[in-house]
Amino acid sequence: MPLKNFEIRTDFADEWILNHQEDDSFTHHIMQKEGIDLHFIQILKEENSLHKQKGIYVTLAYEKMDDREARLKIASTLQFCIRELLEKMKVTPHKFLVVGLGNRMVASDALGPLVANEIMVTAHFYKDGNFDMKGTQEVAAIVPGVMGQTGIESGEIVKSIVDTYGPELVIVVDALATGSTARINRVIQLNSVGIIPGSGVGNHRMKLDEETLGVPVLSLGVATVISVAAIVKECVPQLDFEQLQEAHPFFHLVVTPKSIDVEMKQLCEILALALNRFLHPDFDKL
Template sequence: MKKTDLLRAFNVNIDLAVEAHELLRGDADTEVPGVSMEVDNLDHATVTTIKILNEQGVQEMGRPQGTYITIDVPEVHDNNYLTHQDITKTLSDELTELMSLSEDASILLVGLGNWNATPDALGPQVIDKSLVTRHLFNYTPVELQGKLRKVSAIAPGVLGITGIETAEIIRGIVEHVKPDLVIAIDALAAGSLERIGTSIQISDTGISPGSGVGNRRTGINEETLGCRVIAIGLPTVMNAAIIANNCLDSLLDELKTSPALFRLYKEFSPKVFEQILEKALYPYHNNLMVTPKEVDSLIQTTARIIAGALGMSLHPGISTEEYQMYMQ
């Protein structure tokens, strides 16, 4: 079964724009109209910039017009401080360019997700490690005066904990604090196993909490909040339907290469595929999400990298050594 057919049949969403773009290009074997792509290979990262340019691109990609930057960092799994520092600097540079902030801008950081569920705790953990300054802006250490922007932060929880739509909480805070920019951090769902914990996506189009796990909530974007919104996401889970489909695809590839089994291969059809997957995933259908065993360590590492990148990009007067010292 083609991956696009699988996603449609099982109502599975793809959070990463780069994966949606790869899927469309693969199925059509051509460039996606209304969409541009640029790839930059660095020492410890590959930076892919997808820009949805017009309404045709919006229809093809199924997401808002804007810029989506994916930073692939497979070495994030390595326990190497210098590598992590380089990844942090790369993310900081991309954020600085995308945000384009004035020196006196005020920023609200929003850590989306459920702090009680480790795969969904990225946002709250980033907030826990971030350098917030709004409450102390006039009382900062002498060596930091003139180097900071006003940054406030909130981890609002999820609807199941608060009974309040997350967008409503954030909108109320925005109306009172009046930030120039909101930066929302959230865990995403990957379309391939190798991207779990290794692909950081930033975009200027906002975010829809819970969309990757089929629990779409009210969007957090400029339209709903009245100010610019930058989204930062990291895949921490993957839908089991995609994994099961990949296993069947591998089996069929083996059948194709065997003359004795080629007749069996020809008997398979998309409908047979769907029936097999339905049985394998019963009773969860598209509601079974998979995450690595070491997800707690993965969340801690990536949360520190993202918090560090935010500190460096939001407070440009702070050096790399200083941001490490003042991080919570």
């Protein structure tokens, strides 16, 4: 691929708009809550200057999460954003399926499985219709694995379970790619358009969205990896394309920081707490 056509890989909507002037195809609103920067982006038209899918994207950017108080603030803000997004999606679900995408054997890709494992599931209690525990809702969680482990598309597994279980909302959790080293493990994104498993590392699989699954999908992800190309561009911005030509084969490599093991546990705590509190209104009392 010619280097001049190379694009820095990022899954984050607020990074897409950095090099675009605002026009009538999308809106961008910024606010702060609990000291956390929130970006609300809505792509209004199928044909848009960002060349992205029409829908709503929300990102949370924070500076630290290494103490309990900071993580509680992030979780509280994330819970707020989930509610705001669902209100904008105009859905009021009471039966949920949480899908933890990724490979639990790879540190930077284990976010989905780790979070799904911490979700308080209640679907088996609700199954006979006699369960009535106030402050809870009907929730199931799955970890479909990756094709290299199962031989089956994650999307096909999820679709089969959706058809059988019949959730009113699917919440998909996955690891994402950022274009900035400062944002690794420091930015969370929600969207209303779904997700393509493996897209963060360029390994595109079957998309998980309302069209393919038949129910609304809320996608939730964290920046855990960055491409070598993004690092080089950030560190040596004055280099031109011809100077980088020799290094081009390595630009497709995706890396993660050595602190990923510790920070993945912190991220799991944040996402699982926010989701459990959202899914079960009385979670803290149970």
